[in-house]
Amino acid sequence: MNNDLQDLFAFHAVVQAGGFREGARASGKSASSLSDAVRRAEARLGVRLLNRTTRSVAPTEAGARLLERLVPALAEVQAALDVVNGFRERPSGTLKLNVPLSAARLVLPGILTPFLKAFPEIKVEVIVEESFVDILAAGCDAGIRYDERLEQDMIAVPIGPRRQRFATAAAPAYLDIHGRPTHPRELLDHACLRGQFSSGLMPAWAFERDGEVVQVEPTGPLKVRIGGAVDLAVDAAVQGLGVIHLFEDWLEPYLASGALEPVLEPWWQTFSGPFLYYPGRRHLPAALKAFVGFVREGSG
Structure with missing residues (x-):
């Protein structure tokens, strides 16, 4: 070069x-x-x-x-150089992934280690970011997001669990004092621990039962940035500060130990799992091509 x-x-x-x-x-x-x-x-x-x-x-x-003008041009140059990599006996290179914290915590742990063991000449860089980004402009090869946040011109491959739920929970001691809600709207009378995106958006808590969908926007003593500060809200819930609403898999260890008690479980909403997404290119970088194949094989 x-x-x-x-x-x-x-x-x-x-x-x-x-x-x-x-x-x-x-x-x-x-x-x-x-x-x-x-x-x-x-x-x-x-x-x-x-x-x-x-x-x-x-x-x-x-x-x-x-x-x-430079970003797409450099991406094409890198892709062109990577075509030669396809002639190697084993693929190599660096794979850069842009993912939300939930994927880094709940999806990638079961995938990255076996992938890197299977392809020892590939290195992976993971950038954790909650907002949706232009992965090419960000210098990444691929990202992980949920279907409602995917761009239409991207190729999307299912990765990780295909069905997930948001769980609502609180410490037993908190519920003993403040009562156990029987309907989502009763959360408006409870101390709730909320999450907020960097954009300022604070997503409502969604529930569904027998075709009835309810969204509530409760208040409470603690609001954290969605991403690295979420564990602070989980710890606060365990210590009895209030009610938390988060991925069921994230809260599962606390639910299993009894540190947190399920709240409104019949109302927990199910949604489709995440996708690995990347731009449609004629020649994928060798590291990305290997990862896509590995993910497809694992989900097949």
């Missing part, structure tokens, strides 16, 4: 990671080599591509315009 192209890859890596040090960690190169590459690209093009401060870097208007 000539220096011009390497420098453009370096520029993309820095912007994608949000800094030279972060880009170095993500790309496996040194921060100084990335800085030199960006300077070379700027000198060659005759424009500044990045605004640099002591705390961050951001693309200039020229850099942003370049990125708009």
Whole structure:
């Protein structure tokens, strides 16, 4: 790969990671080599591509315009180079996955280790992010999301459990004091532990029984960012602070031990499981192709 192209890859890596040090960690190169590459690209093009401060870097208007055309082009270059990888005896390369925390916790543990043992020359990077992202623009090969959040032009492959439920639960001590709800609307009189996306959206709690669907938006003493802070809400529920509404598989250890007691179980809503999604390409990167085949085989 000539220096011009390497420098453009370096520029993309820095912007994608949000800094030279972060880009170095993500790309496996040194921060100084990335800085030199960006300077070379700027000198060659005759424009500044990045605004640099002591705390961050951001693309200039020229850099942003370049990125708009560069991201899909670099993806095609990488795909073209990866075609050669298909002639290797065993596939290699790095697979970058963008997934929500629920998938990282409940879906991937049973898949990644056997996959990496089966394909020892492949490396996997997992980026945990709750919001839906353009996986190509984010520098990822594939993502995991639920069907209501998939783009229509993506190829979707079932991954993990095909049916899941949201469970509602609270500590027995809390329920002994505040009572046990018999209808979802009674949760409006309870202390409920809510989750909120980074966008500010706070999803309602949905329930269903005998064709009746009920959505409630209860309040309570604790609200956490959906993602890394969810375990804080689980711990608070176990300690008797209030009622929690979360994936049944996530709460199962606490339900099994008795630390949490099911609430409104006949109303727990079932929904379809997640999908591995990726752009339709004629030539998939070897690592992604191997992973898709492994997932298909496991779900077959």
